[in-house]
Amino acid sequence: MSSSFDYGIVEEAAKQSYIKALCDLPPDVRAALRKARDRETVPTARAIFEAMFKAIDIADAKKTLLCQDTGLPIYKVRVGSRFPWNCAAIKSCLYEGARRATQEFPFRSSSTHTLTRINPQTSVGPGLPVIYWDFVEDSDALDILMVPKGSGSENMSKMQMFYPQHGIKAVKKFILDTVVESAANPCPPGVIGVGLGGTSDLVMRLAKDAICRPVGQRHPDPQFAEMEEELEEAINATGRGPMGLGGDVSCLAVHVEHAYTHITQNPVAVNTQCWPARRARAVVLPDGSTTYGY
């Protein structure tokens, strides 16, 4: 750890990225929504898209929240091999940054105690923010991706442990059924994140990773890219439409992430992101400079 490094910079990056994620929709999501609106033929569905663009315009003009559900704070952190880091200090900064964002912006905390249901209005507590760590070779950056996760979409998450003999057909049916059963709850059309493989916990994480990818960015492996396209077509053919009220566009994209799994199992998970597929990025360098993006 570099004793001269000011960890207040990381705290500020955690705070500002949470606020930015809630207020400023990434350009790829805006473009995907425009494309979806342009190809939508059902008049009520088009009207819903117009209402979404109005919400985006208001958030841009007033620098305010896109949705009242501020979600649970999730930070995906990639620490470069040359970053003068101290993981314990960075973890405290993320906690404090999320708390300060909530109380200083201020916005509604969506986090609560599971038994007492008391909400301390801080967005943080045991286990929150959720932090995913990764470590990157040949980098001097601390890359913080902030993803607020609203409950309408998160409540629709599902995982199933299939056996290999069930085959890929059963896996695709499970994904499709999960999306259809979720109906209007996840505020469609959003990104459908699919996890394949790993263990029961890793597969859920893979599905979450999948929704964090820029909208429509295809999996680099053609086998999974093809599966994404096929599922997208099948989901859009359901006619669920924006906000579940019927239409041509039922999802903006399907993203698949995978890991190797046990020879006798085939875990599958679905994690949906809603139409405001919110995320923001802060990249901190050892000299203290911070760049914000998506």
Ligand code: SF4
């Ligand atoms: S699911 Fe998403 S868009 Fe719907 S209320 Fe929750 S955060 Fe907002």
